[in-house]
Amino acid sequence: MNDIFFCRNDILELIYQSDFQGSDFTCPLDYLSVSGNAPILLFRDTWVARDIRGSRFGQSLDDLSYHFETRLRNTQKLPFQVQCSWNGVAILNPKPFYDKDPILFRRSHSDKGECSASECSLLCNDFWSRGYRRIVAVPEILVSYSLHDAVLLDTYYDRALKTIKTLNEKIKYVDGPQKILCVGLEGNNIIEPDMPGIWVNYTTGETKVQ
Template sequence: MNDIYFCRNDILELIYQSDFQGSDFTCPLDFHSVRGYVNTLEFRDNWVARDIEGYVFDKELNSVSYHPESKLRNEQRLPFQVQCSWNGVAVLNSKPFYDKDPLRFRRSRVDTGECSASECSLLCNDFWDRGYRRIIVVPEILVSYRLQNAVLLGPKYNLTPNITRTLEEKIKYIDGPEKVSCYSLEGTEFDSPSQSEKWVNYTSSGTKVL
């Protein structure tokens, strides 16, 4: 968990969805206000988040993914499958951290040509590489890093809009993308990605989701 503002029931819902969906990696959406437009909210962590086709999340909270099934599920505030996310907090399958050669948060292996991505992106990729590939976002849960943004959530963004849910809550998992979009952060003088987009391989063991 990062230094976020959240409600305790939000964390309980993430734990519930992790169990109900049988997911290995379960996250909310994080948000902030648009610079210069304090009352307009948008998705925050698009350096890390990738949809199930490998594309960067859009900033629009109601349509972070253009993958048809994911977009519809997001609009209905239902959990949807992604290639990677973190978004402030994650409920993780702990088994990869106790396996032989346990996983850990790490830096990119630039000497091998690996894209210099966020440590959270690399953790997602390592989960995929070990066969832990059920990664989901629960859009009904939103968290923020600033109190001034968190207090806007109720009046500015309706978590339970007047919608008719036509889809089942249970996710039907599909296989992952062959490659993902990556924006590399190289050097120490930057606080955001310094390189242009490139599409990269992220696993050496396949993308099939069982």
């Protein structure tokens, strides 16, 4: 968990969805606001989040991905499958951390030509490489990094609660992409990626999701 503002029941919902969806990695969406007559909430973690095609999320909370099934499920605020997500907090399958050859939060292996992605992106990739490939975002749950943004949630939640859901809550998992878009950060004392995006292989194993 990052240094976020969150509602207790939202964390319980993430735990529930992790169990219900049988997922290995379950996340909310994080957001920031743009001031105006009516503040606009925008998706925040575009550096890490990748849809199931391997593309970056957009910033509009209502239009995160061009992937058809993702767009449809997000419109109804239902959990959807992704290649990677973190977004402030994640409910993780603990097995990869104590299994044979346990994974760690790590830096990229730049000496081996690995793209200098976020440690959260690399964690997703390491989950994929070890066969833990069910990664889910729950758009009904939002978290923020400031009290100013946290108090803006009521309107979003009111709208989400009124959303008519016609699709099955249960995700039908599909196989992952062959490559993902990686945007590296190689400079010192900066917090924004400074390298052009490149499409890279992200797993040493298969991309099949079972």
